Amino acid sequence: MPEFHAEPYIYLPAVTHKSALIAWGAFYFRVTSRGAAKLVDDQDLKYVHPPRKDSIGACSAPYGPALVEVRDASSGAVVATAKTEATNHCWVAGLRPDTEYSYSVFVKDAEWAAGDRWDWSATEQALVQTGARYENRFRTHPDPQAPAPLTFAVIGDFGVGVKTSSPSRRQQQVADALRHAVDREGVRLILTTGDNIYATKKLFGIPMSATGDEDDDWFFTYFQPYRYILNRIPVYPSIGNHDADESEACDDRTQVEDNFYLCERLAGEEAAGRASFRPGLFYRFRYGSDIEFVCIDTSKEAFFTRGRLFALPKHWEFLEAAFASGADGVRWRLPFAHHPPFSAGPRHHNTRSMERLLPLFQRSGVKAMFSGHEHNFQHSKFEGIDYFVTGGGGRARRDPPTRFDAAHTASWSAACHFLLVTVESDLLTVRAVGEGVTDEAALSDIVRYGRHGTKLVEPMRIRKERS
Numbered sequence: 001m002p003e004f005h006a007e008p009y010i011y012l013p014a015v016t017h018k019s020a021l022i023a024w025g026a027f028y029f030r031v032t033s034r035g036a037a038k039l040v041d042d043q044d045l046k047y048v049h050p051p052r053k054d055s056i057g058a059c060s061a062p063y064g065p066a067l068v069e070v071r072d073a074s075s076g077a078v079v080a081t082a083k084t085e086a087t088n089h090c091w092v093a094g095l096r097p098d099t100e101y102s103y104s105v106f107v108k109d110a111e112w113a114a115g116d117r118w119d120w121s122a123t124e125q126a127l128v129q130t131g132a133r134y135e136n137r138f139r140t141h142p143d144p145q146a147p148a149p150l151t152f153a154v155i156g157d158f159g160v161g162v163k164t165s166s167p168s169r170r171q172q173q174v175a176d177a178l179r180h181a182v183d184r185e186g187v188r189l190i191l192t193t194g195d196n197i198y199a200t201k202k203l204f205g206i207p208m209s210a211t212g213d214e215d216d217d218w219f220f221t222y223f224q225p226y227r228y229i230l231n232r233i234p235v236y237p238s239i240g241n242h243d244a245d246e247s248e249a250c251d252d253r254t255q256v257e258d259n260f261y262l263c264e265r266l267a268g269e270e271a272a273g274r275a276s277f278r279p280g281l282f283y284r285f286r287y288g289s290d291i292e293f294v295c296i297d298t299s300k301e302a303f304f305t306r307g308r309l310f311a312l313p314k315h316w317e318f319l320e321a322a323f324a325s326g327a328d329g330v331r332w333r334l335p336f337a338h339h340p341p342f343s344a345g346p347r348h349h350n351t352r353s354m355e356r357l358l359p360l361f362q363r364s365g366v367k368a369m370f371s372g373h374e375h376n377f378q379h380s381k382f383e384g385i386d387y388f389v390t391g392g393g394g395r396a397r398r399d400p401p402t403r404f405d406a407a408h409t410a411s412w413s414a415a416c417h418f419l420l421v422t423v424e425s426d427l428l429t430v431r432a433v434g435e436g437v438t439d440e441a442a443l444s445d446i447v448r449y450g451r452h453g454t455k456l457v458e459p460m461r462i463r464k465e466r467s
Contacts, residue, residue: 194240
């Protein structure tokens with residue numbers, strides 16, 4: 001490998017039933033004579049690759065004239081194209097619902113990120129080739145007027161980084177298991193329960209740099225560990241306290257918007273009543289006619305001293321509409337957020353002020369909610385609703401919870417994991433899946449513990465009565 005290396009990336013920020021948003025970028029490395037690689041900081045890019053000052057994201061400077069080709073997966077025929085000279089992303093329209101496609105990106109007439117890729121090795125502290133290549137393919141969402149089954153994943157508090165590996169940091173291992181789930185279980189989308197990226201450098205215990213406000217902060221925490229997933233299925237984020245300025249010296253919201261292409265994805269949605277944006281991140285989207293997801297921003301901001309952002313009048317108006325009473329054709333309405341209404345700990349407990357949301361959930365027929373914040377798995381049941389805490393996507397807190405009664409806890413686990421959720425007609429099934437999957441092995445459900453120490457491994461099932 002030469003002294004300087006630019007590693008190209010491809011990703012799929014959004015999919016609808018008739019279009020897809022396809023994006024590309026690159027990260028830059030200095031390579032020593034011994035083969036060790038050092039990621040180039042955004043602030044230093046102008047010295048190694050002038051005049052570039054960014055790597056990736058919606059606002060990144062264009063790498064050159066680009067063409068995106070989308071092909072029918074079965075015939076290989078080109079069915080849609082899009083061109084740009086001003087951005088590193090394209091919306092490709094004119095696609096059919098619930099249809100599988102492949103795609104390619106060409107920049108300056110050369111295929112972007114073709115061939116064997118260089119990936120980070122925590123063991124060797126270098127970029128290595130293992131024969132991995134991009135399989136650029138996706139499936140459009142089903143027609144929004146038709147019911148359709150869905151398998152999706154939920155992951156939270158995952159952005160600890162994969163630069164090094166340790167018994168307490170398991171992000172890459174969980175990411176590998178998630179990739180197997182995408183390959184084998186037909187996962188169509190991923191929800192995050194916040195804390196998408198953490199600070200990695202501290203002064204006197206206070207996060208000061210590498211907090212997530214620059215592109216290079218996102219290489220080890222997001223784009224590398226989920227590299228061969230991000231080009232195939234979309235990720236729908238929520239905001240955690242480490243993504244806002246609640247727990248760090250820097251608010252990462254601008255970079256979250258940029259790297260998740262939120263402005264491009266939510267354009268027109270606020271006017272249509274399907275989003276409430278800036279300050280805060282609130283949006284809802286349907287998958288087929290029966291399933292609707294609602295993202296709730298539960299973070300705090302310094303300018304708003306009266307509580308969490310959902311209490312702002314414009315955001316509360318959005319939530320009132322999203323969780324309106326009465327039938328509207330949605331069988332499964334599934335909210336997701338960072339802070340949990342119910343948590344037995346050990347560090348974070350029931351989130352104060354979240355109780356204001358519970359009547360909205362009740363009146364609109366919510367049966368399950370997903371959140372994070374506490375670094376473990378928890379399942380609570382309260383007044384007919386199942387609440388899941390999934391905050392073990394990067395590292396887990398090993399101490400056991402203590403406040404089972406207040407949190408209405410049914411089961412918990414300290415294992416690193418993600419959730420694999422299947423919705424089919426009147427049944428929602430949740431599996432808590434851990435690390436350790438090999439090419440030959442099946443996905444492994446983590447061992448959960450009931451309130452009296454009983455070991456549980458079977459999936460959790462929720463039924464929704466027909467209205």
